[in-house]
Amino acid sequence: xxxxxxxxxDGLVTGLLLFMLSAGLxxxxxxxxxxxxxxxxxxxxxxxxxxxxSIALGFWMGLLIAPLIVGVMGAGVERYGLRRxxxxxxxxxxxxxxxxxxxxxxxxxxxxxxxxxxxxIPDALNFTAFAISGNSIPAFKIFMIFISVSIFIxxxxxxxxxxxxxxxxxxxxxxxxxxxLGHNVPLIFMGVFGVGTALAGVAGVIAGPVLGxxxxxxxxxxxxxxxxxxxxxxxxxxGALVASLLIGWITTFAKSYNIAMSDILxxxxxxxxxxxxxxxxxxxxxxxxxxxxxxxxxxxxxxxLIFRPYGLFGKRxx
Amino acid sequence: MKxxxxxxxxxxxxxxxxxxxxxxxxxxxxxxxxxxxxxxSTGTNGLHQFEFAVDHMINEKGGILDGQNMEIVAFDNKISxxxxxxxxxxxxxxxxxxIAQGNSSGVANALTEAIDKHNRRNPDSRVLFLNYxxxxxxxTNEKCNFWHFRFDANADIKMDALTDVMVQNxxxxxxxxxxxxxxxxxxxxxxxxxxLGKKSDIEVVGNELHPIGKVKDFTPYxxxxxxxxxxxxxxxxxxxxxxxxxKSVIENGFEGPIYTYYxxxxxxxxxxxxxxKDKIRLIAQGGINPIATEEARETYEAFEAKxxxxxxxxxxxxxVIGMLSKAIEEAGTADDVVAVASKLEGMEYDSMWGGKxxxxxQDHQLIQDMHVGVHTDENxxxxxxxxxxxxxxxxxxxxxxxxxxxxxxxxxxx
Numbered sequence: 001x002x003x004x005x006x007x008x009x010d011g012l013v014t015g016l017l018l019f020m021l022s023a024g025l026x027x028x029x030x031x032x033x034x035x036x037x038x039x040x041x042x043x044x045x046x047x048x049x050x051x052x053x054s055i056a057l058g059f060w061m062g063l064l065i066a067p068l069i070v071g072v073m074g075a076g077v078e079r080y081g082l083r084r085x086x087x088x089x090x091x092x093x094x095x096x097x098x099x100x101x102x103x104x105x106x107x108x109x110x111x112x113x114x115x116x117x118x119x120x121i122p123d124a125l126n127f128t129a130f131a132i133s134g135n136s137i138p139a140f141k142i143f144m145i146f147i148s149v150s151i152f153i154x155x156x157x158x159x160x161x162x163x164x165x166x167x168x169x170x171x172x173x174x175x176x177x178x179x180x181l182g183h184n185v186p187l188i189f190m191g192v193f194g195v196g197t198a199l200a201g202v203a204g205v206i207a208g209p210v211l212g213x214x215x216x217x218x219x220x221x222x223x224x225x226x227x228x229x230x231x232x233x234x235x236x237x238x239g240a241l242v243a244s245l246l247i248g249w250i251t252t253f254a255k256s257y258n259i260a261m262s263d264i265l266x267x268x269x270x271x272x273x274x275x276x277x278x279x280x281x282x283x284x285x286x287x288x289x290x291x292x293x294x295x296x297x298x299x300x301x302x303x304x305l306i307f308r309p310y311g312l313f314g315k316r317x318x
Numbered sequence: 319m320k321x322x323x324x325x326x327x328x329x330x331x332x333x334x335x336x337x338x339x340x341x342x343x344x345x346x347x348x349x350x351x352x353x354x355x356x357x358x359s360t361g362t363n364g365l366h367q368f369e370f371a372v373d374h375m376i377n378e379k380g381g382i383l384d385g386q387n388m389e390i391v392a393f394d395n396k397i398s399x400x401x402x403x404x405x406x407x408x409x410x411x412x413x414x415x416x417i418a419q420g421n422s423s424g425v426a427n428a429l430t431e432a433i434d435k436h437n438r439r440n441p442d443s444r445v446l447f448l449n450y451x452x453x454x455x456x457x458t459n460e461k462c463n464f465w466h467f468r469f470d471a472n473a474d475i476k477m478d479a480l481t482d483v484m485v486q487n488x489x490x491x492x493x494x495x496x497x498x499x500x501x502x503x504x505x506x507x508x509x510x511x512x513x514l515g516k517k518s519d520i521e522v523v524g525n526e527l528h529p530i531g532k533v534k535d536f537t538p539y540x541x542x543x544x545x546x547x548x549x550x551x552x553x554x555x556x557x558x559x560x561x562x563x564x565k566s567v568i569e570n571g572f573e574g575p576i577y578t579y580y581x582x583x584x585x586x587x588x589x590x591x592x593x594x595k596d597k598i599r600l601i602a603q604g605g606i607n608p609i610a611t612e613e614a615r616e617t618y619e620a621f622e623a624k625x626x627x628x629x630x631x632x633x634x635x636x637x638v639i640g641m642l643s644k645a646i647e648e649a650g651t652a653d654d655v656v657a658v659a660s661k662l663e664g665m666e667y668d669s670m671w672g673g674k675x676x677x678x679x680q681d682h683q684l685i686q687d688m689h690v691g692v693h694t695d696e697n698x699x700x701x702x703x704x705x706x707x708x709x710x711x712x713x714x715x716x717x718x719x720x721x722x723x724x725x726x727x728x729x730x731x732x
Contacts, residue, residue: 003545010537113627114359115585116561118705128571135544136571210569211535212561212589216356220534220558255538258526290539291499294532 006135007256008249013141015248016148020203021221022228022240023155024196030172030235031192033090034082037097040222041104042197046070046204047213048108051119059122067201074197078190101218109215117213144206151199152241159237168192172235227301233314242312247297254293261287344389345382345652347372347416347448347642348409350402350429353394356531357557359584360421364451364635365392366628368418370621371639382643383652390418397421397531399428406432410443415655418638420451420470421556423502427454427461434463437731446655446662450638453579454501455509458681462726465655467662467682469638471603471718473502473554473579477509478722479688479715480577480601484550485518490574492523494548496539498559499527506554506579523548531559536566543567549574556580561589568593575599581693583631588703590693595707598693603671604633605689605711606700610672617670618700629702633671637684641667641677656731673716681726688718 025039049069050062057065077100085096120126121140128136159165171178171188179185204217211217228247232239262272262285272285304311349368351361372388381387391414393405402425409417419429426449437444447466449457453473457466471479484490495510497503507525514520523546528539540563543551553576555563560581567576568590574597581590581598590598609615614633621630630636645661646652664679673687691709695701698708 003541006541007538010535010541014535014537109358114362115627115703116359116558116589117585118588118591118703120589120591131571133545134571135541136569138569210565212558212565214356214558214585215358216531216558219356220532224534252538255528256541288526290526290528293538294529 003133003135003256006132006137007252009137009141009145011249011252012245013144013248014252015245016145016152017203017207017244018225018228018247019241019244020148020151020199021225022232022244023152023237024199025225026229026232026235026237026240027168027192028196029229031168032082032086032093032189034093034097035226036196037094037222038077038100038104039097039197039200040218040225041101042070042074042200043204043207043221044108044215044218045073045104046201047119047208047217048112048117048204049201050205050208051117051213054119054122063202063205066205067198070201070204071194071198074200075190075194077197078193082193083186083189101222105215105218112215114215117208119208119213121209140206140210144210147202147206151202152237155237224297227297229311230301231297231304231311233311236311236313236315239311239313246300250296250300251293254289254296257289259289261285343386345386345416345646346389346391346412346414347418348393348405348412348414349390350393350395350405350409350417350419350425351421352397353392355396357397357421360557361394361397363584363628364420364632365390366625367621367630367632367635368639370624371636374617374620375636375639376643382647383650386652388639388643395419395425397425399425402429403432406436410436410445413443414445415443415653416446416448416642418448418450420449420632422500423452423454423457423505424500426452426457427501430457430461430463430466433465437465441731444655446659448638448642450635451632452502454505456501456505458683459725462681462724462728464659464682464728464730467659467677467684469634469641469684471686471688472683473505474509475683475719475722476579476601476688477506477513479718480552480690481510481513481517482715483601483690483713484514484577485520487550487575490520490549492521492546492548493550493552494524494543494546495522495552496524496526496528496543496563497554498530498556500530503527503530503554506552510552528559531557533559533562536563537570539563540566540570540572544570544572548572551576553577554579557584561586564590564594564598568597573597577601577690582709583629583702585703587629587693587701587707587709588705591705591707592695594693596692596694599712600691600693600709602689602691602709603686604637604669605672605691605709605714606630606633607691607698607708607710609699611670613670614672615699622700627704630700631702634684636671637667637669637675640669641665641675676717676720678724680728681724682728683724685717685720688715689713 028036046066050066053062053065085092125140125143127139129139129142171185175185228243232243349365353361368390377387395402395405433447449468451470453470455472455474458468495507497506577599645658648661649657662677665677667675669675676685678685689711690713691711694710695706701708
């Protein structure tokens with residue numbers, strides 16, 4: 001019972017981290033129709049920049065400055081890269097972001113090398129906040145929850161309650177009309193791209209010390225972010241939040257409990273074959289939930305695509 | 319001015335000629351390991367150590383045989399067995415006779431099979447497999463062949479030595495075993511369960527595998543370990559998986575020792591830093607602190623001068639080069655790999671990192687001293703990752719598993 005509470009908190013941390021990445025990506029996708037393959041690379045850049053800044057100025061300045069740099073870089077990529085490629089259609093745009101992801105990874109390896117970076121949790125947060133029957137919850141995790149929740153509330157407020165947000169939302173669905181009304185739509189696009197990548201940067205800054213800062217960190221997280229926005233529904237902030245939390249909890253619980261496939265199959269009335277080694281279904285019978293935890297989100301995505309192609313909260317018909 | 323230019327041109331030209339003359343006679347070793355992707359750091363550091371060992375031990379001392387130099391040719395296998403076989407073919411086509419590989423026993427299993435097949439079919443272009451780190455016991459047991467030599471202790475030998483040390487610690491009553499889901503991870507787990515069962519009444523409270531290189535966050539695993547009430551953790555994890563698991567286990571409140579195979583170097587030591595002090599323990603050959611010989615100290619200092627950011631975290635690579643060059647010298651040829659392999663078999667060699675090495679002829683498994691060390695910043699002469707932290711030898715098992723059984727039935731070429 002205690003473990004359930006601990007897992008709920010762990011899943012929440014994983015989910016919120018995913019949300020910070022997918023929030024930016026889903027906005028960018030719905031606005032420009034571009035699947036930004038380099039999105040996770042900006043997350044990696046956030047971590048590396050923050051590490052470099054933290055050496056000189058400490059963690060907190062890193063948290064402040066690194067996302068800004070990443071955001072400006074993201075805006076630059078949109079202004080001088082994507083916008084030029086845009087007129088050639090979607091495929092060149094895809095290839096452009098894909099190439100960018102590879103480029104950033106190589107660049108990071110070139111500058112910082114291939115080793116793990118010793119990017120550490122700041123001393124002010126390096127203590128146990130509280131413990132639930134021996135399982136300590138580090139203060140840094142509480143801090144991560146706090147940061148991501150405030151970002152979500154902030155985004156929601158800007159998008160739904162302010163004039164800027166209304167223009168962005170209008171530009172999402174009717175860019176031509178918004179342009180005709182005298183708004184600078186390309187500037188909005190650039191801004192959204194910048195903010196989206198800056199969010200990924202924030203995620204990198206606070207995930208780097210926990211999940212490790214190394215050149216493979218973008219690759220490890222890259223595909224799952226796309227899965228999140230497909231499940232949540234493209235362009236929906238709420239969808240991104242719900243899908244992120246769902247994925248966070250599903251994977252956490254699947255890893256925490258050793259549910260064996262044989263138990264499930266026995267439960268629905270199938271009996272275990274007597275000689276498992278000869279059975280063609282041996283792998284199916286011996287699989288346990290921690291082994292398949294990381295592919296569960298993909299299974300969920302396939303199901304969503306079959307039964308609700310526009311995602312949990314998506315508004316557009318596919 | 320003109321004269322100087324001419325002099326420069328002439329000396330440059332002579333350098334080029336000199337270099338190409340030496341180049342033509344190099345003894346080449348193909349290094350097939352991951353140089354990109356999640357395990358790139360492990361592969362690249364291994365490559366640096368190979369390149370340095372060859373330069374420092376052979377080339378700067380006038381080469382071997384009639385002054386032939388050794389050369390490392392790097393191939394990136396992206397840790398994929400399929401890619402490795404392609405690279406193996408490329409290496410063979412380039413006329414390379416020695417293949418070095420270490421990261422991932424999955425790759426080593428594929429390579430050893432392919433090399434065995436190749437050598438049977440192409441007696442004119444046979445190659446030797448110098449396995450410097452893949453430790454799946456099968457490679458020197460049921461899958462052994464004449465062409466494969468393992469310079470690291472296999473997972474069983476390491477576990478044998480590790481459990482010898484663990485059973486002497488009265489605080490350890492429950493152990494949690496966790497590893498990567500592939501042949502090596504499974505071999506570690508099987509050996510741990512088997513040997514703990516034989517040597518003690520230590521209870522195994524958890525035994526599980528996780529996908530290799532794909533886990534983003536190890537927190538759920540750490541929770542299970544803490545709530546299982548384990549006193550110690552055993553893991554064979556390496557690369558990013560080792561750091562992720564170790565950090566997570568420590569952060570989430572685990573207090574006991576974490577016994578590992580590979581938790582050092584490649585940035586891992588620096589990233590653990592203070593948090594891992596006196597918790598992370600390592601079973602390995604060739605201890606660095608305290609350093610064994612003056613030669614080793616001088617070698618390490620030269621390495622640090624060349625690679626300020628690097629570590630010698632796989633000192634056995636120097637044993638590979640030392641033993642191979644000795645075998646080539648004794649055989650009098652580098653082209654006839656059967657002669658070289660026959661010299662390697664049963665070779666006794668004094669390692670500069672301390673202790674005697676013995677290449678057991680019946681299975682081509684190197685027998686050597688095993689050390690259990692602790693991650694600390696006290697009494698460290700050679701730290702890793704410039705972090706002040708390093709691995710200090712706590713206990714040593716001499717010539718570990720010298721008489722261990724092997725199921726290998728070595729087939730030697732006619």
